[in-house]
C-alpha cells in the first residue's frame with residue numbers, strides 16, 4: 508500500500524510538481540487548492556499516467572474555517588495522511604503601509620494559520636501511528652527581513668522556525684518535519700504577488716519541478732532544512748548572518764525593487 512500525501516496548493520507551481528513527483532513513485536494523493544477544475548485535471552492526468560488514486564478537495568485555506576473543513580473532509584472519507592506537504596502560500600509586493608491590511612492578514616491566514624492547523628491535526632495522527640513525514644514550504648525569504656514584502660518574509664520566517672521545532676518535538680515519535688526554503692522559482696507566484704519587474708524576478712529562477720525534487724528528497728531523508736541552490740545556501744548560512752543589519756536590509760530591498 509503506497510503512502511498517501513496531502514498536497515496543499517496542488518493546482519499550480521511547486522505544489523503541482525510535488526503531486527506529480529509523488530504520483531510517479533506510486534503514491535496516492537489528496538489534492539487541495541481553490542481551483543477545483545485545475546485539481547480535477549491533475550487528478551485525471553496523474554491517475555491515468557501512474558495508476559494511483561487521487562482525492563480532490565477544493566478549499567479556501569485562507570478562510571476562517573478552511574483548514575478545519577479540509578481536515579473534516581479527509582477524516583470523514585477515511586483517508587490516512589502519511590505525508591503532509593504544506594505548500595499553499597502567496598506573497599505581495601509593496602511597502603507595508605501602502606498595502607491593504609486585509610491582504611496582509613490573508614497572507615498570515617494562509618501562510619501561517621492554515622499551515623499550523625494542518626500540522627497540528629495531521630501530526631497528532633502521525634505521532635499516534637508512530638510514523639509520518641511533514642514537508643513545509645518556507646523560503647529563503649524566511650532567513651532575512653524583507654523590505655517591500657515585509658509580511659511575506661515574516662510569514663516564511665515563522666514557517667522556517669516552526670518546522671524545525673516541530674521536527675525536534677516529534678522525531679523521537681517517528682515523525683519528521685522538513686522545511687524547504689527555495690529561492691526564486693518560476694511559477695504563478697510572481698504574478699500573483701505583483702513582483703514582476705523586480706530585479707529578483709528579472710534574474711530568472713528555478714523550475715518548480717527541480718525545486719519539488721530537492722524538497723521531496725530532503726523530506727524522505729528526514730532532513731531539517733533544504734535550500735534548492737548551493738549559492739543561496741552559502742549566502743543564507745554563512746554571509747547574511749555576518750553582514751551589518753542595515754546593509755542586509757538595503758541588499759534585500761534592492762532585490763524587491765522594481
Ligand SMILES: NC(=O)c1ccc[n+]([C@@H]2O[C@H](COP(=O)([O-])OP(=O)(O)OC[C@H]3O[C@@H](n4cnc5c(N)ncnc54)[C@H](OP(=O)(O)O)[C@@H]3O)[C@@H](O)[C@H]2O)c1
Nearest residue numbers: 516518519520521540541542568569596691692694695696
Ligand atoms: N515561486 C517562488 O519564487 C517561491 C519561492 C519560495 C517559496 N515559495 C513558496 O512556494 C509555495 C508554492 O508557491 P508557488 O511558487 O508554486 O506559487 P503558485 O504557482 O502561485 O502556487 C500557489 C498555490 O497555492 C494555492 N493557494 C493560494 N491561495 C490559496 C488559498 N487561499 N487556499 C488554498 N490554496 C491557495 C494556489 O491555488 P489556488 O489559486 O487554486 O487556490 C496554488 O496552487 C508558496 O508557499 C510560496 O510562498 C515560492
